[in-house]
């Protein structure tokens with residue numbers, strides 16, 4: 001069952017690997033959907049599998065409590081991170097966790113990326129915060145990430161990596177790339193010794209646009 005959702009997760013996971021956002025078996029991808037009874041379920045990558053040899057049926061289906069509904073393999077160690085986000089972000093239906101180079105540099109330095117680019121603010125929703133460190137797979141990590149992500153579409157994880165979310169998989173992937181591009185530009189600007197923030201009025205207008213499109217209080 002749920003073939004199309006599994007294919008979508010598999011293809012995104014393979015693309016994540018091909019684009020260099022992870023190496024080996026790290027990172028994980030999930031998609032939220034409704035089963036025929038209207039119950040919410042999540043298709044998620046399995047733990048410890050290489051993406052190039054991963055098959056459609058290796059993708060695991062779990063409920064929002066992380067209980068396996070279908071699949072032979074163990075769901076990702078970070079399943080609680082994904083379900084934790086889905087529980088509080090009702091419009092989010094896709095989550096991608098990566099270990100990108102530039103985002104991880106910022107995550108190691110523990111620097112929040114302020115609003116520096118128009119596309120960052122209109123699509124990610126403003127600053128990119130760094131969630132405090134906690135061990136992989138722990139409820140603390142999930143809580144830290146959910147809190148630091150807030151209403152935005154990307155967050156970094158201290159000494160670990162990044163999370164991007166979207167209303168669908170394509171959007172989550174765009175956020176993933178946009179966050180990494182923003183991190184790269186921020187690091188380069190820091191190296192030049194000067195970072196100009198967006199003008200406050202522009203950031204305000206852009207955040208209003210973001211809230212209208214992605215905001216949880218909006219319908220649709």
Ligand SMILES: [Zn+2]
Pocket residue numbers: 026027097098099136160161
């Ligand atoms: Zn990770």
